[in-house]
Amino acid sequence: xxxxxxxxxxxxxxxxxxxxxxxxxxxxxxxxxxxxxxxxxxxxxxxxxxxxxxxxxxxxxxxxxxxxxxxxxxxxxxxxxxxxxxxxxxxxxxxxxxxxxxxxxxxxxxxxxxxxxxxxxxxxxxxxxxxxxxxxxxxxxxxxxxxxxxxxxxxxxxxxxxxxxxxxxxxxxxxxxxxxxxxxxxxxxxxxxxxxxxxxxxxxxxxxxxxxxxxxxxxxxxxxxxxxxxxxxxxxxxxxxxxxxxxxxxxxxxxxxxxxxxxxxxxxxxxxxxxxxxxxxxxxxxxxxxxxxxxxxxxxxxxxxxxxxxxxxxxxxxxxxxxxxxxxxxxxxxxxxxxxxxxx
Amino acid sequence: xxxxxxxxxxxxxxxxxxxxxxxxxxxxxxxxxxxxxxxxxxxxxxxxxxxxxxxxxxxxxxxxxxxxxxxxxxxxxxxxxxxxxxxxxxxxxxxxxxxxxxxxxxxxxxxxxxxxxxxxxxxxxxxxxxxxxxxxxxxxxxxxxxxxxxxxxxxxxxxxxxxxxxxxxxxxxxxxxxxxxxxxxxxxxxxxxxxxxxxxxxxxxxxxxxxxxxxxxxxxxxxxxxxxxxxxxxxxxxxxxxxxxxxxxxxxxxxxxxxxxxxxxxxxxxxxxxxxxxxxxxxxxxxxxxxxxxxxxxxxxxxxxxxxxxxxxxxxxxxxxxxxxxxxxxxxxxxxxxxxxxxxxxxx
Numbered sequence: 266x267x268x269x270x271x272x273x274x275x276x277x278x279x280x281x282x283x284x285x286x287x288x289x290x291x292x293x294x295x296x297x298x299x300x301x302x303x304x305x306x307x308x309x310x311x312x313x314x315x316x317x318x319x320x321x322x323x324x325x326x327x328x329x330x331x332x333x334x335x336x337x338x339x340x341x342x343x344x345x346x347x348x349x350x351x352x353x354x355x356x357x358x359x360x361x362x363x364x365x366x367x368x369x370x371x372x373x374x375x376x377x378x379x380x381x382x383x384x385x386x387x388x389x390x391x392x393x394x395x396x397x398x399x400x401x402x403x404x405x406x407x408x409x410x411x412x413x414x415x416x417x418x419x420x421x422x423x424x425x426x427x428x429x430x431x432x433x434x435x436x437x438x439x440x441x442x443x444x445x446x447x448x449x450x451x452x453x454x455x456x457x458x459x460x461x462x463x464x465x466x467x468x469x470x471x472x473x474x475x476x477x478x479x480x481x482x483x484x485x486x487x488x489x490x491x492x493x494x495x496x497x498x499x500x501x502x503x504x505x506x507x508x509x510x511x512x513x514x515x516x517x518x519x520x521x522x523x524x525x526x527x528x529x530x531x532x533x534x535x536x537x538x539x540x541x542x543x544x545x546x547x548x549x550x551x552x553x554x555x556x557x558x559x560x561x562x563x564x565x566x567x568x569x570x571x572x573x574x575x576x577x578x579x580x581x582x583x584x585x586x587x588x589x590x591x592x593x594x595x596x597x598x599x600x601x602x603x604x605x606x607x608x609x
Numbered sequence: 610x611x612x613x614x615x616x617x618x619x620x621x622x623x624x625x626x627x628x629x630x631x632x633x634x635x636x637x638x639x640x641x642x643x644x645x646x647x648x649x650x651x652x653x654x655x656x657x658x659x660x661x662x663x664x665x666x667x668x669x670x671x672x673x674x675x676x677x678x679x680x681x682x683x684x685x686x687x688x689x690x691x692x693x694x695x696x697x698x699x700x701x702x703x704x705x706x707x708x709x710x711x712x713x714x715x716x717x718x719x720x721x722x723x724x725x726x727x728x729x730x731x732x733x734x735x736x737x738x739x740x741x742x743x744x745x746x747x748x749x750x751x752x753x754x755x756x757x758x759x760x761x762x763x764x765x766x767x768x769x770x771x772x773x774x775x776x777x778x779x780x781x782x783x784x785x786x787x788x789x790x791x792x793x794x795x796x797x798x799x800x801x802x803x804x805x806x807x808x809x810x811x812x813x814x815x816x817x818x819x820x821x822x823x824x825x826x827x828x829x830x831x832x833x834x835x836x837x838x839x840x841x842x843x844x845x846x847x848x849x850x851x852x853x854x855x856x857x858x859x860x861x862x863x864x865x866x867x868x869x870x871x872x873x874x875x876x877x878x879x880x881x882x883x884x885x886x887x888x889x890x891x892x893x894x895x896x897x898x899x900x901x902x903x904x905x906x907x908x909x910x911x912x913x914x915x916x917x918x919x920x921x922x923x924x925x926x927x928x929x930x931x932x933x934x935x936x937x938x939x940x941x942x943x944x945x946x947x948x949x950x951x952x953x954x955x956x957x
Contacts, residue, residue: 293836306835306836306837306838306869306901307836307838307901319750320750320752321752324900324901325838325901334839334868334869335867335868335869335870407752408645408752408754409645499652499653502652502653502676502680502683503650503651503652503653505671505675505842505845505846505898506845507840507841507842507844507845507846507898508839508840508841508842509840509842509898509900511840512838512839512840512900513838513840513900521867523860523863523867525866534868536867536868536869537839537868539840542841542858543854543858544854544858544860558679587900589644589645590645591900593671593842593845593846593897593898594650594651594671595643595644595645595648595649595650596650597644597645599644600644
C-alpha cells in the first residue's frame, strides 16, 4: 500500500483529475440547481471548487450510487406491431465509472455490509464494479456519531479505494486497492515521509476504536425474548411511520419492483422501499403480517440488530447517526440499543 | 424565577396527572424530553405516575393532532373488524394543543375523524416554535451540543463556544407569520391565553414567489424539490393525511411513479398540497420534519391564501361552517373556468 502526502491544492487538483476518468460526485452543499437530473439527492457532480466537508457524514448516504433511484432491471415493449412484444430484455449494463469523493468511513463500511445480502445481485455487483470510493477519514466525530460502537472507527479505511486523512500540514492519501491506484496513474504525487506516516499512525491509534465488548454484549442478548417487551409499544406509538430513517440509512437496502410503461415502451424498475410503510409487507391476500405501526417499528430494529447479524454476522448499522439526526420524533437507535441491553 | 416554559411544563404535568388520576381521560398525548439538543419526543402517557416526564418548550414542532385518531382508537375496548361500535361513552384522550393544532382538531372533527366529546384539549397559547434548522444554519459548521431556553433567548453551547441568540429570530417562518396563536378549542387552559397577532401580510413569502416570472417560478419549484428523497415524512407528519392508502402508495392503479423522477416527485408535492387546500392550518410540521430541508410549506401557504381570498375561510377557525372544498354553493367563485375568447365572461 502506498501513501502520498498532499497539500490542499494538490488534493483539489487530484479531484479535478478524476473528472477525466468518469463522473465525480461530492457531498452537496445546500440546494441543488434545477438542471440536475442524476437523481442522487444530497450529492452533486464535482465542480472543481475546493472540497470543504462538514464534520460527520454527508446528508444522504453513499447507497444512492449502489441502489440508484430507480434501477432499470428489464426493458420491454407492449406495442402491438412490435415483434418482441411483451418480452423482457436485459438493459445495457452501465459501465461508466463513477467516482465518489468525500464519503466517510461509516458509509464505506456500509457498502461492504450491503454486499453480504447482495453478493449475488447482478445490479449491485455492476454498481460495485463501476464505483470507486475516495473517502475522507474523520478527525472529529459528531455527537450523533457512534461508528465505534457498531464495529467501525472514524479513522477506518475498510471499503475504500483511497482514504484521505487530514494531517497537521496537508493530507495523507492511502491507496488501498488496485482501482485506487488506477485513479492516480499518471499523477506526480509525493510519497509520504516517515514523519507523515508516523503522524497518520498516531492519529489512527488515538481515534476511538471499535468497542468489541459492547458489540458482544448486544449479540449475546436473546432479543427474541424481548419481542413482546413494552418498549416496542412506546416506540411504535410515537413513530409516525415515515421512511426518513430508512431512506437516510446507508444499510437499509429494501426495494420494491414496478413496471412503468410510457407510450408502449416499458421498463421494470426497482426503487427504494421502506419497512415503515404498510404496503411493504402487505400480502396479495389482503393480509398484512405487520399491519400495526408498532410491528413495523420493531421490525426495523430487529432486522438491524438481530435478523441480519444472525444471518450474516455483523449488525446492519454503521453508526453514522443520520436516523438519530433526521427522525421527526427523535427515535434514537442508541437509546433503543441501551434499552435492549437493560430491559428484563 | 422559573421560565415561562418551566411554568407551562409544571402546569401540564399537574393537569395531566389530574385528568388521568380521576379517570377523565385514558391517555394524554404530549411531549417528553428528547435525546438531542432542540428535539422532543411525542409520547402517549397512560399512567398518572408517568406525567412527570411531560415537557413543554419551543421545540415542539410536530403537530400532536396527528396522533389523535389513532390514540382514540387505541383506548377503545378491543373489538373485531365487523363488531358494532360499543354503546355508551367511549374513553377520552387529552391532547396538548396550540392555536394551529387545535384548528387541526376542528378540521378532524369536521371530517368525522375525531369526536369532539372524546377529546380534552389542553390549550396552550403558542409563543412560536423554534426552527432547529435556522439555529443550525446560524451556527453553520459548528456542532451544537446543548441549547438552554430562556424566555426570550436561546443559550447555545458547542464544544468551544457559548452564545446567546434571540429566540424570536429563530422561530419558524410559519409561526412568525401566524395570526392565531391561541387555541380555538379550550377544555383545560394551560398558562395565559395568547393574544391574536396583527400581521399586515402573512403571505409575504408566497407573494415574493408569485411576483416572479413563470420561468423563475419553475426554476424555484424544480430546485426546491430536486433534493426530495420521497421518504414521505412531510405526509406522515401531517394531521390532514389519514387515508388508509395514500395515492402515492397505491399500486393498482399506479397514480404516480415511485422512483426519483423529477416529474413524479413534483406531482407528489403538488397533489399533497392540493389535498390540504382549505384544511391546512400552516402548522409547519411538514417543513420541520423534512430531512432534506425542503420548503414544501410554500405550496400549502399559497393555497391557504387562495382559500382565504376566494372563500374568506381559514381552516379550523369556523367550527360550524363546512369546509369550503367539501361544499358547493351556486355563488362559489369560478375564476378558474377558462373562458373561450368571445364567450360571455364569468363573473367572480
